[in-house]
Amino acid sequence: MDGSSCQPLAVDIQELTKSFGNHLALKGLDLKVRKGDFLTIVGPNGAGKTTLIKVLATTMRPSSGSVQVAGFDLKENPVQVRCNIGIVSHHPFLYDDLTSFENLKFYGRMYGVPDLEERIHTVAIRFELIPRLHHQVRTLSRGLRQRLSIARAVIHNPRIMLLDEPESGLDQHASAMLQETLDAMSAEEGTIIMTTHSLEYGLKVGNRVAILTGGKIAYEESTQALNLDNLRETYYRYTGTRR
Amino acid sequence: MNKSLDKVFAILWKDILSELRTKDVIISVPVFALLVIVIFNFAFEPDRVRLVASGVLWVALTFAGVLGLSRSFAVEKDQGSLEGLMLCPVGRDVIYFGKMLGSLTFILVVAIIVLPIFFILFNLPVFKPELVLIVFLATIGFASVGTLFSAIAVNTKARDIMLPILFFPIMAPVIISAVKATELALAGESWGSFSTWLQVMVAFDIIFLVVSSLVFEFIVEE
Numbered sequence: 001m002d003g004s005s006c007q008p009l010a011v012d013i014q015e016l017t018k019s020f021g022n023h024l025a026l027k028g029l030d031l032k033v034r035k036g037d038f039l040t041i042v043g044p045n046g047a048g049k050t051t052l053i054k055v056l057a058t059t060m061r062p063s064s065g066s067v068q069v070a071g072f073d074l075k076e077n078p079v080q081v082r083c084n085i086g087i088v089s090h091h092p093f094l095y096d097d098l099t100s101f102e103n104l105k106f107y108g109r110m111y112g113v114p115d116l117e118e119r120i121h122t123v124a125i126r127f128e129l130i131p132r133l134h135h136q137v138r139t140l141s142r143g144l145r146q147r148l149s150i151a152r153a154v155i156h157n158p159r160i161m162l163l164d165e166p167e168s169g170l171d172q173h174a175s176a177m178l179q180e181t182l183d184a185m186s187a188e189e190g191t192i193i194m195t196t197h198s199l200e201y202g203l204k205v206g207n208r209v210a211i212l213t214g215g216k217i218a219y220e221e222s223t224q225a226l227n228l229d230n231l232r233e234t235y236y237r238y239t240g241t242r243r
Numbered sequence: 244m245n246k247s248l249d250k251v252f253a254i255l256w257k258d259i260l261s262e263l264r265t266k267d268v269i270i271s272v273p274v275f276a277l278l279v280i281v282i283f284n285f286a287f288e289p290d291r292v293r294l295v296a297s298g299v300l301w302v303a304l305t306f307a308g309v310l311g312l313s314r315s316f317a318v319e320k321d322q323g324s325l326e327g328l329m330l331c332p333v334g335r336d337v338i339y340f341g342k343m344l345g346s347l348t349f350i351l352v353v354a355i356i357v358l359p360i361f362f363i364l365f366n367l368p369v370f371k372p373e374l375v376l377i378v379f380l381a382t383i384g385f386a387s388v389g390t391l392f393s394a395i396a397v398n399t400k401a402r403d404i405m406l407p408i409l410f411f412p413i414m415a416p417v418i419i420s421a422v423k424a425t426e427l428a429l430a431g432e433s434w435g436s437f438s439t440w441l442q443v444m445v446a447f448d449i450i451f452l453v454v455s456s457l458v459f460e461f462i463v464e465e
Contacts, residue, residue, distance in 0.1 A: 059329045061464050082332035093327025095257065095319075097264040102257075109253040110331035112246060136264070152327070 007034040009068070010160055010191035011056065016065035017215075018051050025051040027215035028065070033208075036189040038182070040202030040223075043212035044239050049195035052212065053164045056193065057087050070159055083111070086158030088166050088178065092149035096138040100129055100148050103137060104155055111156035123151040127177055146174035154181060161185055163194035167201055179205070199231050213239045250333045254341025259348065261318065268311045268349050273356040276307035280357065284364045296365045297425035303357060304378075305385070305411075305418055308350045312389035313406050315346050316397040325397075325463075335460035339390060343455075346393075347386035354378050373428035373437075377421055380444040384417035387448060391455040394462050420444045 011033040018026040025048045033039050043049050054060035056069060058078045067074035070084035087093075094103050101120060108116040124130050127147040132140055137148065153161070166178060182192055182205065195212075196202045202209050203223050209231065211219040218238040226234075236242055262268055283299040284292060319325040328338060358378070362368070389410060396405040411418075424440035 057330055059326055059464065079332045079334060082330060085330075087330055089326075091323035091326060093324050093330070094322070095261060095324050096322050097261040097318075098257065102260060106253055106257045107327070107331070110250055110328075110333060112250075112332075 007036055007189075008071075009033065010035045010037065010070060011193065012066075012068040014066045016052075016055065016067060017063045018048070018055060018060065019063045025215055026055070026062075029212075029216050031210065031217050031220075033191060033193060035191055036186070037208055038186055038192040038206045039194070039208045039210060040206035041193065041195045041210045041212050041217075042197070042199055042202050042235065043195075044241050047212045047239075048215045049212055050164055053087070053089070053162050053193070053195055056162055057085060058082055083156070084158060085160045085162055086153040086156065087162045087164070088150055088153045089164040090168065092145050093152060094137045094145060094149060097136060099134050099136055100124070100140070100144075101133045103148065104151060107152050108155050113156050119155060123155055126181075127151045143171045143174055146170050147177055150174065150178050150181060158190070160191045160193070163192065165195055165197060167196060167198060199235060200228055203228055203231055211235055211238050247333065247337050250331075250337050251341045251344065254328075254338060255344045255348070258342070258345035262345075262349065265318075267318075268314055269352060272307045272311045272349070273353050275310055276303040276353060276357045277360055279303040279306065280361050280364060292365055293367070293429070296361075296367060297422050297429060299365075300358075300361055300425060301381075301418055301422045303361075304350075304354060304381075305414070307353055307357070308382075308385045308389065309407050309410055311349050311353065312346055312385070312393050312410070313396070313403055315342055315390055315393040317393075317402065320397045329463060335463060336456040338463070339456045339459040342394075343386050343390040343452075346390050347382060350382045350385055351379070354382065367429060371428055373434065374425060376441070377424045377428060377437075377444075380441060380448060381417050381421040383448045384414065384444060384451065387451040387455050388413050391451075391459060391462065394459065417444055417447050420447075 009032055011031065013029055013031040016026050016029040017024060029052065041049055041052070051060065055062050055067065058074060058081050062074065069081040072080040072084070074081055095106070098106065104120045104123065105116060108119060113119050124133050127150060129144065129148060129151060132144055137145060140148065161182065167175060170178060185192060194202070194206065203226060206223055209221060209223050209226065210217050211234065219234055232242070280299060280303050283295070287295055316325060319328060392406055392409040395409065396402040399405045420440040420443040424437040427437040
């Protein structure tokens with residue numbers, strides 16, 4: 001049991017299943033994430049990582065089971081759940097024809113962010129977007145889009161951050177900025193759930209690591225109790241694949 | 244309520260801004276509608292043109308409307324921003340009404356461009372207040388059903404074919420009512436003579452606005 005066990009739960013998942021026709025992507029998954037935790041979820045392709053993130057983000061309906069996020073039931077209070085989460089995914093979720101400023105303003109209005117112009121200015125400085133703030137997104141470089149995408153995800157100061165394999169889409173600079181953002185969130189007791197293919201990265205950034213395979217959490221442990229070699233061994237034992 | 248309205252208008256404003264930048268709909272769709280009207284104008288004898296005028300107008304507006312509606316979710320789907328919209332902390336009905344108002348605005352703009360040219364080509368009285376109401380009611384029907392079906396069609400492979408297949412059978416009552424009401428209005432009949440057709444459109448608009456906003460949630464979530 002790690003030191004954060006007295007903290008209230010940020011995410012509480014019980015017996016979660018998600019099916020696509022006859023295929024069961026999540027098979028009675030149980031997971032508890034405490035406030036302030038940085039949980040990294042590793043697993044092979046098709047394990048259900050992205051499905052789990054989409055369910056937590058409320059863009060995918062669970063087939064059965066109970067999911068509480070930030071104290072709100074996913075089925076009964078999806079709007080409250082969305083208020084409390086930010087998501088960084090493979091997709092930037094940006095509008096190419098709008099400027100960076102207009103994108104941030106649109107999402108800020110949708111999240112009901114107070115003092116929006118000031119908040120946009122703050123995140124634009126933090127993510128070094130000021131010089132291209134009034135340029136259309138379609139004219140931005142890939143790196144700038146990625147930074148704008150992270151700025152979009154944090155515009156409303158979410159208490160819980162969901163990251164779906166962020167390292168696969170980010171360049172070095174954006175990756176460093178994301179890391180700074182996550183460090184700042186962790187310092188303020190924000191909760192982070194990140195899926196990744198990289199055991200090394202997951203072990204390095206998280207304070208807990210879980211192995212998701214076959215639609216279930218097969219293993220969960222504090223990263224302090226692990227090193228890369230025994231995580232690799234454990235991963236192989238549960239998934240049958242080497243990383 | 245006010246917060247929800249602000250978010251509805253945020254979605255509407257975002258769609259208008261995007262459209263002003265790309266001009267995808269406001270150039271191509273009126274051009275298509277005008278082509279239909281011009282072709283029909285040449286196809287009929289001058290003394291018969293006025294008899295088919297209301298049908299021609301609604302063929303042009305309906306087909307042009309479907310073209311515009313097919314873009315309602317397509318751009319967001321193609322850019323991958325539709326999921327970002329779904330992540331926003333608003334009820335799905337807010338998203339539906341925002342998108343519906345966007346579609347309504349674009350179809351009305353097309354009608355505003357097309358109507359004066361239609362009146363001139365068909366040698367009709369330039370302004371008929373009755374026609375403004377008929378176009379407005381029919382357009383609400385188009386936008387309410389079209390936005391819902393556009394959300395369904397955007398997730399299918401043959402989305403350009405799927406939308407008209409879903410749209411036209413359901414829209415038949417509105418199209419028929421609009422054609423009949425326009426015919427009577429252009430013939431100079433009194434409001435009372437086509438009030439039944441107006442009532443059909445009002446009933447359709449109310450039913451489909453309510454039903455569409457309720458079922459939209461089940462369409463956009465996986």
